[in-house]
Amino acid sequence: MATATEYLRPDVISQVENLELRARFIVQGFLSGLNQSPYHGFSAEFSEHRKYERGDDLRTIDWNVFAKTDRYYIKKFQAETNLDTFLLVDTSASMDYGTEGYMTKFDYAICIAAALGYMSLSQQDAVGLAIFDDKLRAFLPPKSKRTHLFNILSHLANTRPKGETNLAESLHAIAGRVKKRGLMIVLSDLLADQEPVIEALHHLRFRGHDLIVMQVLDVSEATFPFQGQVRFEDAESADRLDVDPVSIRAGYLESLRKFIGVYRHECLLMQADFTTVDTSMTFDKALLEFLIQRQSRF
16 A cells, blocks of 8 residues: 555656556645655645745744745735636647656646646635647636536546647637636646747736746656667657667757757746646656745745
8 A cells, every 4th residue: 555655756656557546645645745745734724824024024924834945935915815727738739758767747747737627626615627639628616615526527528638739729718718717727738839939928928827837748758768679659640750869869868958048938928837747757847836936826
């Protein structure tokens, strides 16, 4: 029987077939880990506090949270807490890639999405879902009912990646549809022409949404461990390329670093948050990054 924190490992959670159970186990493992970490106290109070900023009234500091974290936090006003959360999940064919022994990018992404939905609902936040490939395929408006979470999880569990990527068009469509300010969480490998994607991310920010971009890569995409002659095939175009991976590894990793760096820089400029995870990472790292970044938006 796995312990709570063991369910943070993708290889363990992949043995659980039901997505709702996966979400619950991941969140339970994550909160169990938080209680033993320097972030102890965030699990209960995180959604109700923000970091102290210069100029804030010292009387608003929550000294109970300070005693747990050794950091200054103040209570958020009620109006600051009512922010709808939207899970924007890329379901294009490239997300179906996975190294043997690891989850695919899509399975990893929907586990993160399910856990975030579970956490948001437990904090009485409304949660919505958008899934897309070359266009927006499904859109569920945000609600805070538990039955709605089951509907979201059902959509995610019954979706399989297919089709080409048109991330930019899908994000534009979402920006045009959502009128009320919300928290947009993009889960995608971002393997698309960067300029139109960045323009679409700007569109979301222009509409007033807070934005967290989580790039999900396969472990082999992140580390390029291939040996011997290898044939690479594009999941969406079926183009093939035979290469000696050793000879191109350094160039590939440098190109990937620059590719990620452009997104990170552009997100910084638009005051959005950006992080990259890969399918070898335990789920607590991704969730902790989300919580830290979400809190910093307030």
